[in-house]
Amino acid sequence: MTRVACLLGSPRAGGNSDLLAGAFCDAAGEAGASVEQFALRDLLFQGCVSLRHCKTGGETCGLGDDLNPVLSAVAEADVVVIATPIYFCNMSGLAKQALDRFFSFFVPDYVTADVPSRLGRNKTFVLVQVQGEGADRYGDLLDQYGPALDKLGFQRRELIRASGVREIGDVLARSDALQQAKTLARDLTGGGV
Numbered sequence: 143m144t145r146v147a148c149l150l151g152s153p154r155a156g157g158n159s160d161l162l163a164g165a166f167c168d169a170a171g172e173a174g175a176s177v178e179q180f181a182l183r184d185l186l187f188q189g190c191v192s193l194r195h196c197k198t199g200g201e202t203c204g205l206g207d208d209l210n211p212v213l214s215a216v217a218e219a220d221v222v223v224i225a226t227p228i229y230f231c232n233m234s235g236l237a238k239q240a241l242d243r244f245f246s247f248f249v250p251d252y253v254t255a256d257v258p259s260r261l262g263r264n265k266t267f268v269l270v271q272v273q274g275e276g277a278d279r280y281g282d283l284l285d286q287y288g289p290a291l292d293k294l295g296f297q298r299r300e301l302i303r304a305s306g307v308r309e310i311g312d313v314l315a316r317s318d319a320l321q322q323a324k325t326l327a328r329d330l331t332g333g334g335v
């Protein structure tokens with residue numbers, strides 16, 4: 143069974159990124175996947191503070207806050223989703239703080255190791271991105287994170303994006319993005335298109 147871990151990175155509950163990620167997760171669930179969703183806004187956690195516990199004998203993040211169960215779910219998942227609004231030309235701070243903690247998945251000699259990540263090489267990363275501005279902006283965000291995601295073992299990386307959405311629920315009128323989310327979910331979970 144395909145396992146999906148979805149991290150909701152908007153501070154706004156029920157907003158456009160939640161809704162678009164929800165369309166993906168619902169379709170994945172209907173196709174038989176096991177889906178776990180984590181609203182990062184409800185968790186007490188820090189970004190990486192470079193403790194280096196994960197590089198000096200520990201195999202997991204040494205911080206021990208609310209994000210650790212999320213990191214465990216990411217490690218177990220086949221498909222990892224980060225859903226985020228564009229905030230000031232990038233992913234939200236909340237999403238980025240969580241992503242920084244993925245540093246704990248790198249092995250101590252990750253710079254030179256043949257397999258640099260404890261996650262292996264077979265996971266898929268899905269970025270669900272919503273933004274107020276038009277489609278001509280921020281289409282390269284996933285590529286920007288590509289080198290790190292590739293090193294983490296996310297060989298396949300996919301983008302689901304809705305642009306020109308600002309108010310809560312605007313994305314529900316974007317049948318193209320919703321359909322893209324559903325189609326990709328079925329594709330990644332073996333449910334067919």
Ligand SMILES: Cc1cc2nc3c(=O)[nH]c(=O)nc-3n(C[C@H](O)[C@H](O)[C@H](O)COP(=O)(O)O)c2cc1C
Nearest residue numbers: 152157158159227228229230231273274275307308
């Ligand atoms: C603090 C803040 C910064 C934002 N910065 C941008 C931006 O740089 N570019 C953009 O296109 N939209 C920007 N937006 C708009 C959001 O991306 C947009 O409203 C989105 O639909 C919010 O997603 P959500 O409903 O999932 O929270 C910003 C919104 C906020 C609140």
